[in-house]
Amino acid sequence: MIAAIKRGFNNGIKTTYELAKIVIPVYFIITFLTHTSLLEGISRFMSPVMKLVGLPGKAALPVVLGFFVNIYAAIGAILPLNMSIKEITIIAAILLLAHSLPMETAIARMTGVKTSFLVLTRIIMAFIIGAFFNVVL
Amino acid sequence: MTFIDILGFALIGSLKSVGQIALIVIPLMIFIEIFKELKLLDKITILADPVTRIIGLSKEANLPIMAGLIFGISYGGGLIINSAKEGRLSYREIYLINLFLVICHSVFEDTLLFAAIGAKWLPILLIRLVLAVIVCHLAARFMPVESYAIINSKS
Numbered sequence: 220m221i222a223a224i225k226r227g228f229n230n231g232i233k234t235t236y237e238l239a240k241i242v243i244p245v246y247f248i249i250t251f252l253t254h255t256s257l258l259e260g261i262s263r264f265m266s267p268v269m270k271l272v273g274l275p276g277k278a279a280l281p282v283v284l285g286f287f288v289n290i291y292a293a294i295g296a297i298l299p300l301n302m303s304i305k306e307i308t309i310i311a312a313i314l315l316l317a318h319s320l321p322m323e324t325a326i327a328r329m330t331g332v333k334t335s336f337l338v339l340t341r342i343i344m345a346f347i348i349g350a351f352f353n354v355v356l
Numbered sequence: 357m358t359f360i361d362i363l364g365f366a367l368i369g370s371l372k373s374v375g376q377i378a379l380i381v382i383p384l385m386i387f388i389e390i391f392k393e394l395k396l397l398d399k400i401t402i403l404a405d406p407v408t409r410i411i412g413l414s415k416e417a418n419l420p421i422m423a424g425l426i427f428g429i430s431y432g433g434g435l436i437i438n439s440a441k442e443g444r445l446s447y448r449e450i451y452l453i454n455l456f457l458v459i460c461h462s463v464f465e466d467t468l469l470f471a472a473i474g475a476k477w478l479p480i481l482l483i484r485l486v487l488a489v490i491v492c493h494l495a496a497r498f499m500p501v502e503s504y505a506i507i508n509s510k511s
Contacts (some may be wrong), residue, residue, distance in 0.1 A: 227389035230372060231382030238371070238381070239374045246370035254362055290466065294380060298373050299366070304474050311470035311480045316459060316487070323429050327454045330436040333446070337458050340491065344459070348483055356479070 240289045245295030249280065253299055263278040272346060273309055273353030278302065286342075287321065309352045317345040373473075380468045387464075388427060397423060407456075411492040416444045417453050424457040426464065431459050448499060452492050460488035 252258040258277055266276030274282075275298055285293030293314050297307065320341070324334045363487025391397065397419070404418040404425075411417075414437060436453055439445045445453070463481060471477035 222460065223389040223393035224386050227386030228382060230389065231378070231385035233383060234381050238377055242374055242503055243370040246373060247366045250362060250366035250369065253427065256469075274376040276477070290469060290484065293375065294377070294469060295370070297473060299369060304476070307470070307473060308479060310477040311475035312483055313481055315466050315470065315484055323458060326430055326433045327458060330433050330450055330454055331440060331491065332451045332454050337455060340455070344487060344491070348487070352483075 241288070241291045242295035245284065245292050246299060249296045250299040252280075253277075259289050272313065272349030274306055274349070275300075275302070278306065278310055281310060282313060285318045289319040289322070290314060293318065305356050308356060309349050313345045313349045316348060317341040360461065376472050377469065380465070380472055384465055389478070397426070398423075407489055410489055411452055411456065412496045413449055413452060414445075417449055420453050421456060424453075424461045425435055426462075428462040428465070429457050432461060448496075452496055456488045456492045459491060460484040 222224070233234055248260075258280075261279065264276065269276050269278055275350035277343075278287035279295075281293040281296035281300070284296050293310075297310060324338050327334050327337055387429045401418040401422045405415075407413065407421060408417045420432045420435040420439065423435050432453075434452055436445065440450055461483070467477050467481045470480055
């Protein structure tokens with residue numbers, strides 16, 4: 220049992236280190252972006268789409284990072300954006316339904332199934348639930 | 357605000373986030389190792405029974421679904437591959453388990469991470485579970501019959 224706890228602790232430290240390598244750079248980049256006009260530009264460009272799910276345009280950054288990289292990259296990008304509880308809950312729902320798409324789709328493919336419908340379902344559901352949460356929360 | 361101010365903000369903010377994540381990830385990994393040590397997974401696969409029944413899967417699907425829900429999609433995927441090699445799951449079942457797990461997996465880790473940054477944990481947990489069951493149930497109902505064919509069966 221002691222061995223199991225030790226193993227878990229070591230795994231935890233190792234995982235935290237791996238995450239830190241993603242979260243810290245993303246956090247830095249997004250923090251700097253929030254002080255440039257580039258983020259404003261991206262925000263304005265994305266806001267018509269993001270408005271459908273009740274999120275500000277700038278939230279497109281963590282969504283894209285979450286879809287293509289992973290949840291940790293998305294979290295690194297959400298934190299500097301100063302979003303409300305409701306917005307964080309909406310973006311959490313979107314990201315939990317669709318994240319790490321390249322990696323997780325590869326895992327599904329390894330089990331021998333066709334994956335195009337799986338990915339499509341995840342992305343479509345993510346946005347439907349985002350819009351749903353925007354109304355009910 | 358000067359460049360140095362922003363740098364300081366980013367440094368403190370990012371380290372705090374990593375600390376927050378560590379507070380979740382480390383206890384979680386310890387919990388998972390204890391869970392494996394006590395071989396609890398085999399004992400609680402029965403909890404997946406209602407889920408597999410609604411979707412219309414055999415009992416064989418309980419283990420990969422439970423493993424994926426707790427340990428994540430790669431662990432669940434590994435168990436699917438094992439069962440498939442031994443011919444215990446049809447292509448149809450493998451597909452439906454995958455559909456379930458891509459929608460809902462690693463429920464402890466994922467939910468805690470977002471709860472830690474301020475999301476309401478109950479809605480984001482429930483919506484995944486409920487959607488996974490509903491979508492799989494519908495997919496099972498409308499899936500063409502030929503995908504019942506067993507692949508990888510011992511011939």
